[in-house]
Amino acid sequence: MHNMHGIMKLAGHCTFVLLVLLFLGSADAQEARPLRLGIQPVLPPQQTVRAWQPLADYLGKATGQSVQIVPSRNFFTFWERLKKGDQFDLVLTGAHLTDFLVQRMDYRPLARIPGQVSYTLVTGQDTLIFDPNELVGKRIASLGSPSLGALRVAELFPNPMRQPTIVEVPDSESAVKAVQEGRAVAAIIPTPLVQQYPDLNTVTTTTPVPHIALSASPEVPEAQFEKMRQALLQASATEPGRQMLERINMPGFVPAGAETYEGYSRLLQGVWGY
Known part of the structure; x- marks a missing residue:
């Protein structure tokens, strides 16, 4: 009986030491x-x-x-x-x-x-649009949702029955290119980018954040x-x-x-x- 008690006590100590080592190993791994x-x-x-x-x-x-x-x-x-x-x-x-x-x-x-940061809705040099509502049913190039640009476009068109068609692009430069190549009528891009493209027309600029x-x-x-x-x-x-x-x-x-x-x-x- 005495030997059995000793064995159980030793097993308990071993289990405790093993748990400590596992914990330390896990912490080291997370740190690494x-x-x-x-x-x-x-x-x-x-x-x-x-x-x-x-x-x-x-x-x-x-x-x-x-x-x-x-x-x-x-x-x-x-x-x-x-x-x-x-x-x-x-x-x-x-x-x-x-x-x-x-x-x-x-x-x-x-x-x-x-x-x-703000975003600007732009069109090509031959497209004069002064109100976003004129873009209902037309193609707007934008990064996908929930990018800030896409969410700003959604704000401009709150009526679910009067929406533009979103042309999803991988980046803002691609959005500009879509306009220049006629694949989109407009694009939503970061405002600082507008000055790099003097041939673009500004429709509106969003509230900065x-x-x-x-x-x-x-x-x-x-x-x-x-x-x-x-x-x-x-x-x-x-x-x-x-x-x-x-x-x-x-x-x-x-x-x-x-x-x-x-x-x-x-x-x-x-x-x-x-």
Whole structure:
């Protein structure tokens, strides 16, 4: 009986030690796993990776943990991944999706690009349209929903019986090309892009919203969160940071909180899965 008690006690100790080792191993594995960075797909996947790799490398050096960009083919795929809540450790996206991540998935904004973003509805040089309603039944080139451009088009045409035909394109430059080639009468594109195409006519410009933000999932440890936040906010003051900003063609990062984006997820009302 005494021997049996000793065996059971030893087995209990072994089980406890095994559980501790498994826990530590799991923690080490999570720490070693790259942080997955999701980015709104305004560019094709390969171009997205090329455009933002300097940011991923910069954050990797700041945290000592590699950052891997996980591109999405289109906004539908991106949206489906966001709704799962466990596909990305970091997300760089627009105001409406940033607010969604904060409100529904407990993400926290790290920092944002300064300034605001608006979209402009444009037509070709030979098409003079002064009211969006003139585009009912006509083709408008746009990134897919729930991109900010697509949602702004939906706002311009609230009557379900009076809608344009959306020609989905992979990026804003393709939207302009669709107009130039006659595959669409109009396109919705980021306002800064308009000045690059002097042959386009402006129909209307949407209300601006805060620029894109980088947010972290609740699974990111506080120490890593703070390292990334400080690295982003101090980027313009250091040589590696300035090199990164130059390569991603951005002026810098400024502080961002949940309140910066509060309310913008309302733009997602009516979107499948919201």
